Amino acid sequence: MSSTGTRLVVTGANGGVGRNLLTHAAASGTPAVAVVRSERAASSLTGLRGIDVRVVASDDAAGLAAVMQGASSIVHLAGILIESRDATYEQANVAATAAVVAACQRAGVPHLVLVSAIGADMHSPNRYRRSKAEGEQIVERAGLHATIIRTPILLGPGSAGAAAIVRTAGSGKAKLLGGGGYVMRPLDLDDLSRAILVACDRRTPGVHVHELAGPEPIAYRDLIQRAAAMMGREVTLGAIPIWAAKLGAALRSRVSGGGITPTVIDVITANEDVPHNADADLGITLTPLAETLAKILPGRPTT
Numbered sequence: 001m002s003s004t005g006t007r008l009v010v011t012g013a014n015g016g017v018g019r020n021l022l023t024h025a026a027a028s029g030t031p032a033v034a035v036v037r038s039e040r041a042a043s044s045l046t047g048l049r050g051i052d053v054r055v056v057a058s059d060d061a062a063g064l065a066a067v068m069q070g071a072s073s074i075v076h077l078a079g080i081l082i083e084s085r086d087a088t089y090e091q092a093n094v095a096a097t098a099a100v101v102a103a104c105q106r107a108g109v110p111h112l113v114l115v116s117a118i119g120a121d122m123h124s125p126n127r128y129r130r131s132k133a134e135g136e137q138i139v140e141r142a143g144l145h146a147t148i149i150r151t152p153i154l155l156g157p158g159s160a161g162a163a164a165i166v167r168t169a170g171s172g173k174a175k176l177l178g179g180g181g182y183v184m185r186p187l188d189l190d191d192l193s194r195a196i197l198v199a200c201d202r203r204t205p206g207v208h209v210h211e212l213a214g215p216e217p218i219a220y221r222d223l224i225q226r227a228a229a230m231m232g233r234e235v236t237l238g239a240i241p242i243w244a245a246k247l248g249a250a251l252r253s254r255v256s257g258g259g260i261t262p263t264v265i266d267v268i269t270a271n272e273d274v275p276h277n278a279d280a281d282l283g284i285t286l287t288p289l290a291e292t293l294a295k296i297l298p299g300r301p302t303t
């Protein structure tokens, strides 16, 4: 049982980060309320001991404030990289954050953790990065104690990033954007969950922005080759020119109203540059990349 009076409310709780965090919370005996938007999402979270699942619309300020009563920290995980006709950055990364912050103030919750993204920047030409920075600014100006954790690509069983690596590494032959030369800093989902729980136990006064990345910078093409070798497979990698991928994405997304856009391609092909890693500040020890890969690859041990 948590010894610090920690009681969490987690938004976006049915996403990849949310599920992992709730598993850690359940294992450490930390009471948590999981907030989701639909009964379908709620039913995907059954079976976690000590986790109370509530369905609340993301714009229902009174409903959000009601479920937040008595919480010591809110962990706001709702957010998107891929837009659709029904979900824009403005709605999912900005308005949903504003609603959660307002509810947090209304319920008198003293501390909030926001999971944001490396590269969040108000002045970025990239709409996703600007929307993440706007979400951060809403939190920073709210007068709450807050821990903002900017993350790179997250890897864990079931995460979108892990699924892409497994699919590509196992495909035998694949073309990567720009040849996959961009350098990533993959972060183990378990490490992020541990860092969030430490932040919620500490509830450090003030607003703190941390960049938390994995221990090993690696070019995406090397990551794929390494995963393939660990799976006992060979993969031949080629290149799709980034300009051609963006042109195709622009045309397709105009028709579908979302999906992979040039904005998304810019995000996923950028180097994940972290001048100061926050692992020590957040009180965690990072999992070596080889161990993280062993957790996500089929047929590998999960310890």
Ligand SMILES: NC(=O)c1ccc[n+]([C@@H]2O[C@H](COP(=O)([O-])OP(=O)(O)OC[C@H]3O[C@@H](n4cnc5c(N)ncnc54)[C@H](OP(=O)(O)O)[C@@H]3O)[C@@H](O)[C@H]2O)c1
Pocket (backbone or CB within 6 Å): 011, 012, 013, 014, 015, 016, 017, 018, 036, 037, 038, 041, 058, 077, 078, 079, 080, 081, 087, 091, 092, 093, 096, 115, 116, 117, 118, 151, 152, 153, 154, 155, 159, 160, 161
């Ligand atoms: N995964 C990564 O590699 C990565 C990297 C950097 C930053 N992040 C950020 O980390 C956070 C958690 O990521 P994740 O991987 O857990 O995401 P995820 O698996 O895609 O889950 C997203 C969650 O956000 C909810 N959501 C989406 N739009 C919403 C809206 N308009 N209002 C309220 N809730 C909404 C989803 O609910 P529904 O299921 O009901 O749609 C879901 O619970 C996000 O903010 C994400 O941008 C993730």
